[in-house]
Amino acid sequence: MSKKSRNKGDSASSINNGPSSTVFFTVLFYCLLIIFLPILCFFGFKRFIFDGYFELSQVTSNIYAAVVAIIALHVALFFYIYRAYFEQETKPTRVQLNKED
DSSP, X not given: OOHHHHHHHHHHHXXXXXXXXXXXXXXXXXXXXXXXXXXXXXXXXXXXXXXXXXXXXXXXXXXXHHHHHHHHHHHHHHHHHHHHHHOOOOOOOOOOOOXXX
């Protein structure tokens, strides 16, 4: 098999894997956002805003930080649903392979 024919096969497979990998990384991004954004918001707001700046009691700062984490979760879910709902469908492209002898 010559380099030309191998390169053509590689380009065809990379074209076919392009949209799949884009979808995978998009879903991975939103999964990580949905998991880590509320956690980071909870501990960040609790430590620096509610305990540090406002000097609230332990229970009160926990409640406010939990509310902030819930709001952050809903914002992340909103962006995921918005992206999924308004995503433009791309038409599949045909790849023409020339048969060379």
